[in-house]
Amino acid sequence: MPIMAAQDQNDVRGSARVLASTAKRYLDQPPVDDRHVPSMNGVFRLLKVFEASRLEGYEYQPGIDRGPEAVYMLPNPSRHVGELRAALEQALADAGPDRGQDVTISVIQASLRQSATSRGHVDEGDRRTTTVFLSSLLRELTPAG
Amino acid sequence: MARALREALRHDYGPERSKEFFDECETRIAEIGYALEAAQDMTSREVADHLRALASVGSRVALLERSRLGEYSWPFAEAITHIAERLFSNEEATGPQRPIVHVVAEGVGYHIWDDDPEQQFKRRIMVVAFPRHLRHHVLLHSIFGHELGHPALKSDETMGIIFGRIIPLMRKGALQDTVQLKRWMRAEQAPSQVKAAVGRGFEPSDDQVRDWRFELLCDLFGLVLFGPAFAAAHRMILEPLTAPEDYAIESATHPPYRLRKKLLADAMTLLHWMEPVIAATNTGGAEAGRAAEAALLAYAGGDAPDDWHRLIGIEDLEAILAALTEMFDRLPGLAYSRPDPEILRELLDRLAWCRPPIVQGLDPDDNPVNERVPIQHCLYAGWAFWFGRDALEAPRLDARPDMPSLNFHQVNRLCEQALLQQRAIDAVLGAAA
Numbered sequence: 001m002p003i004m005a006a007q008d009q010n011d012v013r014g015s016a017r018v019l020a021s022t023a024k025r026y027l028d029q030p031p032v033d034d035r036h037v038p039s040m041n042g043v044f045r046l047l048k049v050f051e052a053s054r055l056e057g058y059e060y061q062p063g064i065d066r067g068p069e070a071v072y073m074l075p076n077p078s079r080h081v082g083e084l085r086a087a088l089e090q091a092l093a094d095a096g097p098d099r100g101q102d103v104t105i106s107v108i109q110a111s112l113r114q115s116a117t118s119r120g121h122v123d124e125g126d127r128r129t130t131t132v133f134l135s136s137l138l139r140e141l142t143p144a145g
Numbered sequence: 146m147a148r149a150l151r152e153a154l155r156h157d158y159g160p161e162r163s164k165e166f167f168d169e170c171e172t173r174i175a176e177i178g179y180a181l182e183a184a185q186d187m188t189s190r191e192v193a194d195h196l197r198a199l200a201s202v203g204s205r206v207a208l209l210e211r212s213r214l215g216e217y218s219w220p221f222a223e224a225i226t227h228i229a230e231r232l233f234s235n236e237e238a239t240g241p242q243r244p245i246v247h248v249v250a251e252g253v254g255y256h257i258w259d260d261d262p263e264q265q266f267k268r269r270i271m272v273v274a275f276p277r278h279l280r281h282h283v284l285l286h287s288i289f290g291h292e293l294g295h296p297a298l299k300s301d302e303t304m305g306i307i308f309g310r311i312i313p314l315m316r317k318g319a320l321q322d323t324v325q326l327k328r329w330m331r332a333e334q335a336p337s338q339v340k341a342a343v344g345r346g347f348e349p350s351d352d353q354v355r356d357w358r359f360e361l362l363c364d365l366f367g368l369v370l371f372g373p374a375f376a377a378a379h380r381m382i383l384e385p386l387t388a389p390e391d392y393a394i395e396s397a398t399h400p401p402y403r404l405r406k407k408l409l410a411d412a413m414t415l416l417h418w419m420e421p422v423i424a425a426t427n428t429g430g431a432e433a434g435r436a437a438e439a440a441l442l443a444y445a446g447g448d449a450p451d452d453w454h455r456l457i458g459i460e461d462l463e464a465i466l467a468a469l470t471e472m473f474d475r476l477p478g479l480a481y482s483r484p485d486p487e488i489l490r491e492l493l494d495r496l497a498w499c500r501p502p503i504v505q506g507l508d509p510d511d512n513p514v515n516e517r518v519p520i521q522h523c524l525y526a527g528w529a530f531w532f533g534r535d536a537l538e539a540p541r542l543d544a545r546p547d548m549p550s551l552n553f554h555q556v557n558r559l560c561e562q563a564l565l566q567q568r569a570i571d572a573v574l575g576a577a578a
Contacts, residue, residue: 011197012261012263014190014193014194014197014198015194015197015198015201015261015263015264016263017190017191017194018180018194018195018198018265019263019264019265021180021191022176022179022180022265025183035175035176035179037238037239037267038172038173038176038265038266038267039176039265040238041237041238041239041265041266041267042262042263042264042265042266043238044237044238045235045237045238045262045269046262046263048235048236048262048301049262049299049304050262052304052305052308052309053298053299053304053307053308056298056308056312056355057298057299057304057307057308057359058261058262058298058299059355060298060352060355060356060359084263109238112238113238113239115238116237116238116239117238117239117240142190
């Protein structure tokens with residue numbers, strides 16, 4: 001096992017936390033350029049895959065015997081995709097307590113699309129829903145203590 | 146990291162696509178920089194999160210340096226890129242976007258690395274790794290059909306049908322859950338090695354059942370995409386790695402080889418691919434061509450193990466194949482369709498005369514005659530030639546004894562050259578249309 005694997009490099013919760021916090025910041029304070037597009041897009045894609053598969057396909061990472069030249073690409077087996085799925089479920093419930101999950105996802109995706117294509121201008125109601133979603137997602141992904 | 150990225154530009158890469166790969170890596174590095182600028186009083190966990198994000202970009206930058214031309218079959222890489230761009234374009238927040246397909250040569254096996262959906266990117270990067278030591282073996286490269294199945298689990302064009310229709314059909318029988326899988330392992334017809342593993346206390350896990358479903362799905366995906374050439378490559382690559390008595394159920398993320406062989410054999414029968422396309426006549430060398438096809442199909446879809454090895458029932462498999470076919474029907478011309486018998490005969494004839502399998506020539510009025518030959522048909526011809534080479538080469542060996550029989554590597558090289566020439570033919574036909 002490579003030494004970096006001890007740092008849980010492949011833990012999806014870490015990159016999801018970065019994604020959620022960056023997207024939330026850009027939603028709160030839209031930038032003057034298009035630097036916010038990757039984070040808006042990241043949340044957009046994450047919701048797309050979640051909606052279609054509940055991350056089931058993402059959870060599976062095909063194993064392959066690799067030679068020493070590929071040691072830096074070795075995936076860590078503990079990816080914690082299940083925790084990410086649970087966090088998304090909870091965050092969607094918090095963002096749309098009176099709506100179905102599909103409707104909440106549509107609202108959030110619409111706001112992300114709007115932000116990515118119109119220099120950050122987003123309908124105020126949709127922005128609020130998305131902010132609640134991202135805040136809840138961050139909270140759910142951050143271990144207590 | 147930014148310096149490593151700039152230094153990576155010193156190497157020799159393929160035209161066009163290196164720049165977009167470079168730009169995307171630069172975007173990702175910049176994004177991490179913005180995040181660090183904005184972050185104040187970061188916790189140690191946030192520092193670690195950003196470092197992981199940086200390491201993820203670093204692995205992509207390292208792969209940029211492994212993309213030198215000459216270390217992989219770039220005509221085949223072009224074909225994979227074309228397929229991936231059509232299959233895996235996604236709806237992004239900014240609109241439809243095709244992936245950046247980056248090709249590298251690696252030391253060991255066939256693999257595709259795909260971006261994870263929780264990462265930040267403008268465009269998805271897919272890294273396609275060819276084994277360096279098999280760089281010209283395009284017939285074996287058909288196995289990429291399986292690898293392309295994995296990113297299909299995260300792509301708009303494909304994941305709806307996969308998770309909405311196909312996976313539910315695979316959650317049946319032995320693949321329903323761990324209880325059913327264990328019951329199947331204990332069945333009276335099960336091989337003694339499997340029963341022995343259960344006797345030693347082996348317990349399949351939920352992850353294993355899920356992994357087997359996905360791996361079998363990827364086999365079917367590859368078969369529908371590349372046709373019998375995929376099944377032939379599958380057998381030639383995997384069978385020698387597995388002793389007949391080896392079931393290896395305890396450690397596998399992949400089902401034992403013989404289960405996969407049974408699945409492909411069932412699927413080829415259901416798809417009506419076990420009968421040669423060249424008709425049974427005796428004129429003009431048709432007999433040798435038909436026999437070559439029959440030999441290929443017997444290798445690719447024959448010698449199926451007994452029915453205990455059938456993990457997916459015939460009716461469910463038929464429905465799965467229908468769903469996969471429907472999925473590919475949305476992208477006309479992408480998946481395998483059976484070749485025209487006359488064109489196939491011409492391809493085989495050219496191989497018999499040590500020429501790349503393409504269709505090009507002049508009509509009686511000296512007008513050029515060219516045909517679009519899909520990559521799947523080129524590979525099908527190459528495999529059929531290999532299995533029927535004795536009869537197909539006989540006329541040439543009589544006429545030109547100075548030209549010895551082709552070996553497997555040479556057949557591969559001719560097919561690789563055909564893929565290159567086909568690009569020129571397609572460009573000419575496209576310009577004329």
